[in-house]
Structure formats: structure tokens, C-alpha cells
Amino acid sequence: MxxxxxxxxxxxxxxxxxxIAPPSPIESxxxxxxxxxxxxxxxxxxxxxxxxxxxxxxxxxxxxxxxxxxxxxxxxxxxxxxxxxxxxxxxxxxxxxxxxxxxxxxxxxxxxxxxxxxxxxxxxxxxxxxxxxxxxxxxxxxxxxxxxxxxxxxxxxxxxxxxxxxxxxxxxxxxxxxxxxxxxxxxKPFGKDLTSAEALSSELGKLFTEEQLYRIDHYLGKEIVQNLLVMRFANRFFVPLWNRDNIANIQIVFKEDFGTEGRGGYFDEYGIIRDIIQNHLLQVLCLVAMEKPVMLTPEHVRDEKVKVLRAVQPICDEDVVLGQYEGYKDDPTVPKDSSTPTFASIILRIKNERWDGVPFVMKAGKALDSRKAEIRVQFKDVPGDIFNCKKQGRNEFVMRLQPSEAMYMKLTVKQPGLEMKATQSELDLSYQQRYQDVVIPEAYERLILDTIRGDQQHFVRRDELRVAWEIFTPLLHRIDEGKLKVSPYKQGSRGPKEADELLNVKADYVRTEGYIWIPPSLKV
Missing domain, CATH: 3.40.50.720 (NAD(P)-binding Rossmann-like Domain)
Structure with a gap:
């Protein structure tokens, strides 16, 4: 044939x-x-x-x-x-x-x-x-x-x-x-700045209605991201804690342990902020910071996301650290004089009743010391610390998006033994251990199925896209004009040392030295 x-x-x-051969009649x-x-x-x-x-x-x-x-x-x-x-x-x-x-x-x-x-x-x-x-x-x-x-x-x-x-x-x-x-x-990417994004939206808007158009951001299809609204609004003990009175800072982090690897030409045109932060991480921030919607309909959820974005204050240069890993320009598709950042740590500040004064740190980078994406909520110190808990570090609630999906709470507990000695441990919900018989769908599976169902809750609406670009476009133009310093960092490191200084000084983050979360499936 x-x-x-x-x-x-x-x-x-x-x-x-x-x-293999076609299935038998008893196996469709x-x-x-x-x-x-x-x-x-x-x-x-x-x-x-x-x-x-x-x-x-x-x-x-x-x-x-x-x-x-x-x-x-x-x-x-x-x-x-x-x-x-x-x-x-x-x-x-x-x-x-x-x-x-x-x-x-x-x-x-x-x-x-x-x-x-x-x-x-x-x-x-x-x-x-x-x-x-x-x-x-x-x-x-x-x-x-x-x-x-x-x-x-x-x-x-x-x-x-x-x-x-x-x-x-x-x-x-x-x-x-x-x-x-x-x-x-x-x-994505839906444009490179506010002007280009609006031009693209206008062209598509002439052809399709908003109900026909689905702007996909695959991070909104990730299992842990999908869990955010349930976790926040279906658990009573989170309701009084999730605000400026109890939370010191929130980090939304994306790290890769490899460089551009063949995508240098594409990446150099956009950089880490356009590629990761302005879309993926900002979408996660919306779900972390938004108010409870009236009901779980796509428009009510997306209305609350837009309200959060409108409350984000203009980004100050002193709240930004940029980096480029050593060896990035060895890629033949990257210009030898490129100053495109492969790392960025940016503090966003939301001026509303719930979050005024809480720094939101958006951090993303390539060629770093590990591969992970996570949301890290750090709580304030316990007043009247009779157990000297500051040595152990602060309480944190961590949602690990990838790899090894998990949610865990870092707590200070008594170390077993005859002495009254505090140590840090965690309450851990690791998906690989808890849901062994459940296949966690890929983000694209969920979002394509949502499109067939006509559910736009996990897709980006046009006004949401516009406000997101309004937040980042002034900063991106200053970077493109060479007005911000881009610091070199070694491959396999945590990024520029200035990023840790920004986190400690401007975001009031307290790092737990020596603590490493190990998924239960990897523990001996």
C-alpha cells in the first residue's frame, strides 16, 4: 500500500x-x-x-x-x-x-x-x-x-x-x-510592551469576540495553582492569617538549572521578565492576593484578579535586581554585546487594605542552583519569643508548583528528647505520596479541556492583559534603554549577590540557614 x-x-x-494490533472486541x-x-x-x-x-x-x-x-x-x-x-x-x-x-x-x-x-x-x-x-x-x-x-x-x-x-x-x-x-x-507572549500588546489585542478583537478568544498561560493550568483558591477560601484557619497583620513577605519564584540551550535568539529578544515574570508569575500573584469572588464563575474570578493588578504600585528601580549568567553570550545566536537579563528579582507592592506594606518578591532566573517553581509565604515573628524561635527561622507556608508538587508548612516544634529544645519541621502534603493512584494532568490538558467546555476562568482577559503590561512596561523600557545595571552571576549559583541583599533588606525576608525541604518520597 x-x-x-x-x-x-x-x-x-x-x-x-x-x-500494537487493534484492540480485541473486549478491549476498546x-x-x-x-x-x-x-x-x-x-x-x-x-x-x-x-x-x-x-x-x-x-x-x-x-x-x-x-x-x-x-x-x-x-x-x-x-x-x-x-x-x-x-x-x-x-x-x-x-x-x-x-x-x-x-x-x-x-x-x-x-x-x-x-x-x-x-x-x-x-x-x-x-x-x-x-x-x-x-x-x-x-x-x-x-x-x-x-x-x-x-x-x-x-x-x-x-x-x-x-x-x-x-x-x-x-x-x-x-x-x-x-x-x-x-x-x-x-x-504567549502577548506583545512585548503595552503598545504592542494593545495593537495585537485590537487586531484579534476585530476578528473574534472575547468569548471566542482564549489567551493561554499554562501556569494557570498547573495543579497547585488550581488549588490556590480552594486552599485560601475553603479553609477557616487561613482566613484570619492571610493579610498584612500576619504575613511579612511573599515570594513567587521560578528557577531553572540550565541556560537558554538553543533558544538564545528567541530569549534575547524578550528576556526573563517578558518570558516568565510579566505573565506566569504575575498570574500566580493574582490568585495569591485577590479577594474572594462572589461566586466561582470565570468573570467574577477574573474581575478580582484585575482589581489586584490595579492596586499594584509603579516599580521603583531600587526594588529591582537584574543579572546575566556568565557564558550566556557564548551562544552563537546571542549578540556579543547583549545586556538582556537572564535573572530578575523584583519587589511589587500592592496598595490596598489587605496587602499594604507586604512586599511581593517576583524572582526568576536561568542557570541557577536548582530547578523549581514555588510560592513562599513567610509569616512575621512570634511576639514574646520565650523559646528563642528566631534561631529556627520563621513560619512559612510553601506551595511547590514544580517539580514534586507539594504544600507544606514550616513549623517550630520541640525536638524529641529530654531537653526543651526547639527545632524546625514541617506539616507536609506531598502529592506523590498522598495521591499515589491519581494521575496529575498536564497544564495543557486542563486548559484545552476548559476551552472545549467554554470555561474561561483560567485564561487571560483583555483588560487583565492590559493592566499587567501597564505595570511592567515602564520598567522594561528603562531596561531596554540601559538605565539599570545587569550584574553577572556564575552558572549554578543563587544568582547575583545583590538579589539576596534585596530580599533581606527591602523585603524583610529571614532565610532559614541550613534548612532544605526533602520530599517524603526521597527520604530514607
């Missing part, structure tokens, strides 16, 4: 020798998944991934869709997936690219999932490709659902933001759904 041509669906025999493609009752109802579903040949699509988007399919969240018989990109290849060649990223490889579902995936090659800026794409979608909808049933179309733009306008224009003109909803997911 000859391989399928571009734009056709492959037969099982063309999908590779290492795939989703026999190991929960019941199909979880499937989001609404008719035939077409998922279109524009930029299907890129890294984001093969490493994140396609695997997330496969996992949703495998778990029974996508319809088995009314699903079709279309990949669209400029690369010249067949559907079978795309399947071969994807197989290594769809886990587990020996699941019977992978065979049937790939049967739903069709690849179409075409330019991004010419109408002919989109006309062909729409014909393929319409033909698949008709064959699976007939001509009268409602249908659903989800477009995922796994593309550089620079071509969002032209691609969106073509999708709007040629591919919108005449028999149901159409929704569009766009990836």
Missing part, C-alpha cells in the same frame, strides 16, 4: 511496525479509561492545530489532546484533528513525529488516535491553504455527523505571535464554523 498523500488519513497499516481504544460519560457533549469536534510541525505542537499540544482522548474526555467517534503548517510532509510523517511524545507508547489508544489526525501543508499568508483546510474540516464533519447536527471547531495557534494577525484573518474568513461554536487559543 502506498503512503497516504498530504491531507489524507492514514490506515492502521501505515502507522509503524512498533504499534478507551477500555482502560473512565466511562465515556466524561466526554464533553455538543456534537462533532474538530481540533485544528496551526503550526503543527513546530516544537510546541509536538511536545505539548498533540500529547495533551492525546491524553484527553485516552482518558475519555474527547468523543471517540466524532473527533477529528487537523495539523496545518508550511512544512511539506504527509499525515504519516506527522504521525511518526508524534509517536515519541504520546505516552504510553504501547497503549492501544495511540493507534486509533493517530487515525483521527490529518496533516495539511499550506502557507500561512495565502487563502488557498485555508480554503483546502476548511474543505477537509467540512468533509469530515459531514461524514461523521451528517449535515444537520451541530459541530464544534477549536483552533490552536501554536505559532509566533508575529503571524497571529494574518493567520487569524484567514481563519476568520475561510474556516469559521457555520453550524456551532468556533474558539481560538493563542499562546
Amino acid at each position: 502506498s503512503p497516504p498523500t498530504t491531507g489524507t488519513v492514514a490506515s492502521p497499516s501505515t502507522l509503524g511496525d512498533d504499534l 481504544p478507551q477500555s482502560h479509561a473512565p466511562a465515556q460519560a466524561k466526554t464533553v457533549a455538543g456534537g462533532c469536534l474538530s481540533v485544528v492545530i496551526l503550526g503543527a510541525s513546530g516544537d510546541l505542537a509536538k511536545k505539548k499540544t498533540f500529547p495533551a489532546i492525546f491524553n484527553l482522548y485516552k482518558q475519555g474526555f474527547l468523543p471517540n467517534d466524532q473527533l477529528q484533528i487537523f495539523g496545518y503548517a508550511r512544512s511539506k510532509m504527509t499525515s504519516t510523517e506527522l504521525h511518526n513525529r508524534l509517536r515519541g511524545y504520546a505516552q504510553p507508547m504501547k497503549s492501544s489508544c495511540i493507534l486509533y488516535f493517530l487515525l483521527q489526525v490529518t496533516y495539511i501543508s499550506g502557507p500561512y499568508d495565502e487563502e488557498s491553504g485555508y480554503v483546502k483546510l476548511n474543505e477537509q474540516i467540512s468533509s469530515a464533519e459531514e461524514s461523521k455527523c451528517g449535515t444537520t447536527c451541530s459541530t464544534r471547531r477549536l483552533f490552536y495557534l501554536a505559532l509566533p505571535p508575529s503571524i497571529y494577525p494574518i493567520v487569524s484573518t484567514m481563519v476568520r474568513k475561510h474556516c469559521m464554523n457555520p453550524r456551532g461554536w468556533s474558539r481560538v487559543i493563542v499562546e
Whole structure:
């Protein structure tokens, strides 16, 4: 049998020798998944991934869709997936690219999932490709659902933001759904500053309504981030503690133990603040600092997030430390005179009744001493310290986003023995230990499923995006103009020494020397 041509669906025999045979009658493609009752109802579903040949699509988007399919969240018989990109290849060649990223490889579902995936090659800026794409979608909808049933179309733009306008224009003109909803997911970065972000928002706003547009920030899909509102508002003992009277400072930290590694050209254009802090960490800050919404509807939650952002004060230069790791400019894609920061520690101050006077430290960096992302809430000292607890360090509540998802409270307790001696320990909820039989979904799985469900709670609204850029744009322009010092730091270190000084002096942070949290799964 000859391989399928571009734009056709492959037969099982063309999908590779290492795939297992079709399941027997007693083993359906989703026999190991929960019941199909979880499937989001609404008719035939077409998922279109524009930029299907890129890294984001093969490493994140396609695997997330496969996992949703495998778990029974996508319809088995009314699903079709279309990949669209400029690369010249067949559907079978795309399947071969994807197989290594769809886990587990020996699941019977992978065979049937790939049967739903069709690849179409075409330019991004010419109408002919989109006309062909729409014909393929319409033909698949008709064959699976007939001509009268409602249908659903989800477009995922796994593309550089620079071509969002032209691609969106073509999708709007040629591919919108005449028999149901159409929704569009766009990836960050949403601009480089307030002006460019507003320009992009205006262009997309002319094409799609806010209800059709889903600005994805995958940090909002992380399990611990999703837990923030439940943890804060469903536990009585947190209610009186979560304010300026009890909390000394809050850190939101992102650390990587590797450098740009092949992304130097992209990274140098944006830097660590645009890449991580202005979007990911700021979104986490909103959930940490917001007031309780009236109810858990997307608009009520996002209204409270915008209120917090509006209360953030302008960033002062003395509250900022920037760094660049030694060896960053050895990357051939990075200019030799680059001053782009690969590290930033920034103090944000929220002027409202709950948080006035509490420093929020946003810290992110590459080539540091460890890999982690966490929220660290440090409480004030105990008044009348009769146990000399200051030697042990302050109480802290830590939410570890990645790796080894966990929530733990650092407490001062009596050390077992005959002497009255205080030591520091923790109350620990480590997910790998507590939820051993639960598969924690990837962030992209959750957010794609939310899009299909029409739930925008964990997506960025246009006014929220605008206020976020209003906070950081003045600082970014001063950095771009060379008005702030960028300090060198060694790879594998904690970052510039000035960052620790900022934390201690300006943020009133007390470091617990010698304390290292060890996940229970790693303890002997």
C-alpha cells in the first residue's frame, strides 16, 4: 500500500511496525479509561492545530489532546484533528513525529488516535491553504455527523505571535464554523510592551469576540495553582492569617538549572521578565492576593484578579535586581554585546487594605542552583519569643508548583528528647505520596479541556492583559534603554549577590540557614 498523500488519513497499516494490533472486541481504544460519560457533549469536534510541525505542537499540544482522548474526555467517534503548517510532509510523517511524545507508547489508544489526525501543508499568508483546510474540516464533519447536527471547531495557534494577525484573518474568513461554536487559543507572549500588546489585542478583537478568544498561560493550568483558591477560601484557619497583620513577605519564584540551550535568539529578544515574570508569575500573584469572588464563575474570578493588578504600585528601580549568567553570550545566536537579563528579582507592592506594606518578591532566573517553581509565604515573628524561635527561622507556608508538587508548612516544634529544645519541621502534603493512584494532568490538558467546555476562568482577559503590561512596561523600557545595571552571576549559583541583599533588606525576608525541604518520597 502506498503512503497516504498530504491531507489524507492514514490506515492502521501505515502507522509503524512498533504499534500494537487493534484492540480485541473486549478491549476498546478507551477500555482502560473512565466511562465515556466524561466526554464533553455538543456534537462533532474538530481540533485544528496551526503550526503543527513546530516544537510546541509536538511536545505539548498533540500529547495533551492525546491524553484527553485516552482518558475519555474527547468523543471517540466524532473527533477529528487537523495539523496545518508550511512544512511539506504527509499525515504519516506527522504521525511518526508524534509517536515519541504520546505516552504510553504501547497503549492501544495511540493507534486509533493517530487515525483521527490529518496533516495539511499550506502557507500561512495565502487563502488557498485555508480554503483546502476548511474543505477537509467540512468533509469530515459531514461524514461523521451528517449535515444537520451541530459541530464544534477549536483552533490552536501554536505559532509566533508575529503571524497571529494574518493567520487569524484567514481563519476568520475561510474556516469559521457555520453550524456551532468556533474558539481560538493563542499562546504567549502577548506583545512585548503595552503598545504592542494593545495593537495585537485590537487586531484579534476585530476578528473574534472575547468569548471566542482564549489567551493561554499554562501556569494557570498547573495543579497547585488550581488549588490556590480552594486552599485560601475553603479553609477557616487561613482566613484570619492571610493579610498584612500576619504575613511579612511573599515570594513567587521560578528557577531553572540550565541556560537558554538553543533558544538564545528567541530569549534575547524578550528576556526573563517578558518570558516568565510579566505573565506566569504575575498570574500566580493574582490568585495569591485577590479577594474572594462572589461566586466561582470565570468573570467574577477574573474581575478580582484585575482589581489586584490595579492596586499594584509603579516599580521603583531600587526594588529591582537584574543579572546575566556568565557564558550566556557564548551562544552563537546571542549578540556579543547583549545586556538582556537572564535573572530578575523584583519587589511589587500592592496598595490596598489587605496587602499594604507586604512586599511581593517576583524572582526568576536561568542557570541557577536548582530547578523549581514555588510560592513562599513567610509569616512575621512570634511576639514574646520565650523559646528563642528566631534561631529556627520563621513560619512559612510553601506551595511547590514544580517539580514534586507539594504544600507544606514550616513549623517550630520541640525536638524529641529530654531537653526543651526547639527545632524546625514541617506539616507536609506531598502529592506523590498522598495521591499515589491519581494521575496529575498536564497544564495543557486542563486548559484545552476548559476551552472545549467554554470555561474561561483560567485564561487571560483583555483588560487583565492590559493592566499587567501597564505595570511592567515602564520598567522594561528603562531596561531596554540601559538605565539599570545587569550584574553577572556564575552558572549554578543563587544568582547575583545583590538579589539576596534585596530580599533581606527591602523585603524583610529571614532565610532559614541550613534548612532544605526533602520530599517524603526521597527520604530514607
